[in-house]
Amino acid sequence: xxxxxxxxxxxxxxxxxxxxxxxxxxxxxxxxxxxxxxxxxxxxxxxxxxxxxxxxxxxxxxxxxxxxxxxxxxxxxxxxxxxxxxxxxxxxxxxxxxxxxxxxxxxxxxxxxxxxxxxxxxxxxxxxxxxxxxxxxxxxxxxxxxxxxxxxxxxxxxxxxxxxxxxxxxxxxxxxxxxxxxxxx
Amino acid sequence: xxxxxxxxxxxxxxxxxxxxxxxxxxxxxxxxxxxxxxxxxxxxxxxxxxxxxxxxxxxxxxxxxxxxxxxxxxxxxxxxxxxxxxxxxxxxxxxxxxxxxxxxxxxxxxxxxxxxxxxxxxxxxxxxxxxxxxxxxxxxxxxxxxxxxxxxxxxxxxxxxxxxxxxxxxxxxxxxxxxxxxxxxxxxxxxxxxxx
Numbered sequence: 001x002x003x004x005x006x007x008x009x010x011x012x013x014x015x016x017x018x019x020x021x022x023x024x025x026x027x028x029x030x031x032x033x034x035x036x037x038x039x040x041x042x043x044x045x046x047x048x049x050x051x052x053x054x055x056x057x058x059x060x061x062x063x064x065x066x067x068x069x070x071x072x073x074x075x076x077x078x079x080x081x082x083x084x085x086x087x088x089x090x091x092x093x094x095x096x097x098x099x100x101x102x103x104x105x106x107x108x109x110x111x112x113x114x115x116x117x118x119x120x121x122x123x124x125x126x127x128x129x130x131x132x133x134x135x136x137x138x139x140x141x142x143x144x145x146x147x148x149x150x151x152x153x154x155x156x157x158x159x160x161x162x163x164x165x166x167x168x169x170x171x172x173x174x175x176x177x178x179x180x181x182x183x184x185x
Numbered sequence: 186x187x188x189x190x191x192x193x194x195x196x197x198x199x200x201x202x203x204x205x206x207x208x209x210x211x212x213x214x215x216x217x218x219x220x221x222x223x224x225x226x227x228x229x230x231x232x233x234x235x236x237x238x239x240x241x242x243x244x245x246x247x248x249x250x251x252x253x254x255x256x257x258x259x260x261x262x263x264x265x266x267x268x269x270x271x272x273x274x275x276x277x278x279x280x281x282x283x284x285x286x287x288x289x290x291x292x293x294x295x296x297x298x299x300x301x302x303x304x305x306x307x308x309x310x311x312x313x314x315x316x317x318x319x320x321x322x323x324x325x326x327x328x329x330x331x332x333x334x335x336x337x338x339x340x341x342x343x344x345x346x347x348x349x350x351x352x353x354x355x356x357x358x359x360x361x362x363x364x365x366x367x368x369x370x371x372x373x374x375x376x377x378x379x380x381x
């Protein structure tokens with residue numbers, strides 16, 4: 001049965017990919033391309049789609065592959081997405097329950113004291129690498145991506161001068177600016 | 186009793202709507218969600234504080250599954266136990282489910298819309314600033330000592346080198362090393378730090 005098969009394969013992918021997102025690509029290639037559900041080119045194209053639509057990449061791929069079931073696209077998409085979400089859902093529920101009991105423990109607090117600086121560093125590194133990767137429009141020669149820096153500057157100014165500005169508002173504004181500026185050049 | 190269950194339903198509904206909003210406006214996956222979670226969950230609703238958000242990201246990053254979904258499940262469970270977890274997770278997944286489901290029927294055409302790419306280029310600039318500023322806000326809750334500063338700097342270097350593929354070192358190992366050195370430092374080298 002195709003629905004069970006979809007559920008099971010995405011359950012496996014969801015269970016064995018720590019760190020989420022792109023860490024899943026090798027396993028997806030193995031499972032999804034081997035099944036003939038998607039070609040290599042389709043998967044690469046889909047990564048591009050997934051980057052310009054909201055939501056986590058992993059969930060998007062599961063939904064997309066599930067929707068290719070000809071008989072019932074909605075059911076296919078639903079079981080695939082459920083399969084993908086379920087492993088982490090169960091694991092996080094267990095951890096959250098344990099965490100509620102042990103978060104006051106001194107040793108747990110000490111360990112978290114060592115982890116917190118690492119997490120802040122991980123978050124900052126994402127921003128720094130985004131900045132680095134978008135410096136140039138072309139990947140082969142250096143061609144300053146000035147619209148990126150212009151929009152970045154506008155967002156910084158808005159963030160500094162408009163108190164309590166919503167991130168959602170900034171995302172919408174920058175999407176509009178991107179459409180205008182990149183269309184003109 | 187009736188009052189109590191009424192306010193509980195209100196919290197559950199709010200959890201669902203908040204995570205739906207977060208799911209709808211997160212482009213570029215995982216870490217792009219952190220600024221939104223920080224705004225909605227920490228600043229606006231006070232459901233958790235900065236330290237707890239860092240705990241959740243640590244757990245989400247070192248367990249299977251997307252960081253975004255894991256964070257939603259964790260926050261949902263903390264506020265509304267199992268129903269909270271279900272509704273938050275459903276909320277965060279639903280927007281992308283609906284959008285991708287629709288796109289899957291005409292994705293060849295979707296790929297050819299240049300404006301979508303332009304909009305995303307613009308969003309990337311905003312996301313850079315938002316993630317940077319979330320890191321800055323969260324850094325305020327760090328312990329102000331040499332240990333934190335050194336661990337932070339080393340983790341930042343390792344993480345950047347890993348992301349630009351100069352070295353291959355999964356974030357989960359960086360987190361584990363942080364845990365071990367933290368345990369050794371505060372237990373044996375600098376004893377008596379107040380962890381209340």
